[in-house]
Amino acid sequence: MPTTVFRASMHVIFAICFLLIVLILLNNDMLTLSLLTTERIQAFKTMFISILLEAIPFILLGVLLSSLLQTFVSEQTIRRFIPKNPILGILFACVLGILFPMCECGMIPVVRRLILKGMPVYIAVVFIVTGPIINPIVFAATFMAFRNHPAIAYSRMGLAFAVAIIIGLILYRFIKSNPLRISRANFSSQESLEGHQHQGGGLSSKLNTFFVHASDEFFEMGKYLVFGSLLTALIQVFMQRESLLAIGQGPISSHFFMMGFAYILSLCSTSDAFVASSFQTSFTSGSLLTFLVFGPMLDFKSTLMMLSVFKSKFVLLLSVLILITVLGCSLLLERFSNF
Template identity: 60%
Template sequence: MSSLPNGLANDLLTFKTIFISIFLEALPFILLGVLSSSLVQLFVSEKLISRLVPRNPVLGILFACFFGVLFPICECGMVPVIRRLIAKGMPVYIAVVFILSGPILNPVVFFATYTAFRSRPEVLYSRMGLAFLAALIIGLIMYRFIRYQPLRWNLDSLYQEDENRSVQHQGWTGKTTSLFMHMSNEFFEMSKYLTLGALITALIHTFVNTGQLMAYGNGPLSSHLMMGAFAYILSICSTSDAFVASSFTGTFATGSLITFLVLGPMLDFKGTLMLLSVFKTKFVMTLGAIILIVVLTLSIGWDQLFLRSFS
C-alpha cells in the first residue's frame, strides 16, 4: 500500500488534531450539561416553576432571563420543558424568553465559555450580557405585538398528555430509570451535533485558504453574517460551542465570535425543527426574523463600540 504524499499526510494530521482537540475539550461540558438537564427535567416540577413566574409581564420577562441561572438546561432539552410549561398556563412570550436565555445564561455554559476563552474575558462577559439583553428585548417585542395563539396543538390535550406521562408520578425506581434513559438519549443527540460541528470546523481550518477566510472574517458586516450562518448550520449545543468558536480566534473578529455564541443557541437549524414541532410555522418564522435582527444589531453595535479595541 503506497504512502500518502507529504502534503496530504500533513493535512490529515492537522485535521485529526483539530477535530480531536475540539471534541475532547467539549466532552466534559456535554456530560455536565446532560446531567444537569436530566435532573431538572425529571425532578423539578413545572408547576413549581409556573408558581415562581411573576404575573407582571416585565417582571416575568426579567425572571425568564434568569431562568438558566436557576435551571441549567441546554437548547436540546428546553423545547420539551417549555411545551409542558405552556400547557400548564405559562404565557407564550415568557416561554419564548426561557427558550432563548436558558441555553446561554446558565452555569455550565458560563464555565465552558470561560474555559474556552480563558485569556479573552471580554468574550465571556459580552456573550452573557448580550444574550440577556437580546432575550429581554425579544420578550418585550413578543409581548407587545404577538396577539394570536401560536401553538400547533390544543392546550387541554397537551396538559392531559403531559399529566399522564409526567415522571413526577413515578416511584424512585422509575425516576432513576427515566434519568439514565434521558441522559443517554440527550448525550447521543448533543454529541451528534458536536461531532458534526467539530468535523466541519476541522475541515475549514485544514483545507480552506486562511488568507481568503480572514478577508471575510474581519469585515465589519461580512464577519458577523458568516459566523451567524455557521452557527445556524452547525447547530452545536451551547455547552460546547465555545470550543468551536475559540478555534476561529485570529481568523474572525471578536465581535463575530460573539454573534456565533449568542445567535447559535437562540436560532439554529436543529432548534428551528424543534420549534416547528410545537409552534405554528408563521410564529417560528416571525420569531426567527426577530432573533436575527436583534442579535445582529446588538453584536455589530457592541463590536464597533467596544470589542474592536481588544482586537
C-alpha cells in the first residue's frame, strides 16, 4: 500500500507539472517577468490559503467519522441489512452513503471484503460512487462553499443519486461474475490469519487503530488538497481571463475540462466544493456540477486503488460508465434547469 500511495503521489505531481507547462505555453503573457507582480503574488497567496482554511475542518470531520466507522462497525453488521430486490438494493447502497460518510480511500478496501462476504457487485459499486458524495458532511461543505448559489448543493446530491441508480441497474443487468482480483479461497485464509492476529484486542487496541487510521487518512487526503488548492490558485491568478472564459463558457468544453481537472486533482469530496466555487465566475453551473460529481466517483487516486482490487476490464467498464453517465445527466440537468 505505501508503494501504491507513493506512485500515485508522483503521478499526480507529474500531471500537475505537465498541466502547468501547457498553461504556460498557451498564455504568452506568462512568459514575461511582468506577470510576477506583487499584486498577483499576493492574490495567489490569498486564494491558496483561503481554499485550505475553508476545506480543512470538513476534511478533519470526515476523517474522524470514517475512522470511527472503519474501527467500530463491522462489515457483517452492514451485510445483514442487504435487501434481495435490485431496486431496493441500490436504494440501500445510497442510504449507506448517507449513514456512513467515507471517502474512497477507506471505502474500497471495505467494499472488497463485503463483496467476498456476499454483497452483490452492483450494490457495492453504488456504495463506492455515492458514499463520497451523498452524505451530510459533503452536503454541508458544498452548501457552505456555494452560499450564494445553494441550488448547486441540492443538485449535486440529486445528480449523484441519479447517476448511481443508472450505473447500478446496468451492472445488475450485465455483470454476473466476480470482478475482484483476489479469490474466495485466498480471502478465507487471509481473514483467518487477521482474526488470529487481532484476537484479544480490547478498547485500547481499537482506539489506537482509530487514531492511527485517522492521522494517516488526514495526511493522505491533505496532500491532495494542497495540490488542488495550489493548481486552482495558479490557474485563477496567472491564466489569461479570456482563455479561461472561452473554456468555461463552452457548452461541452467546460464539462470535459472540469472532468479532466477533477481526475488529475484527486480531491476529497469534503473539500472539492471550495475549489469548484472559485470558478463560479468563469465556468457554467453545469460544468461545476460535473466537477463535483465526477471527481469523487472517479479520479486518478481512486483508479489506482480500484486497479489493485478489481480486474482491469471491470475498472475500464466502470470508468466509461461513470464518464458517460455523469456527462449525460449533467448536460440534461443544465439544459432543463434554471441555473
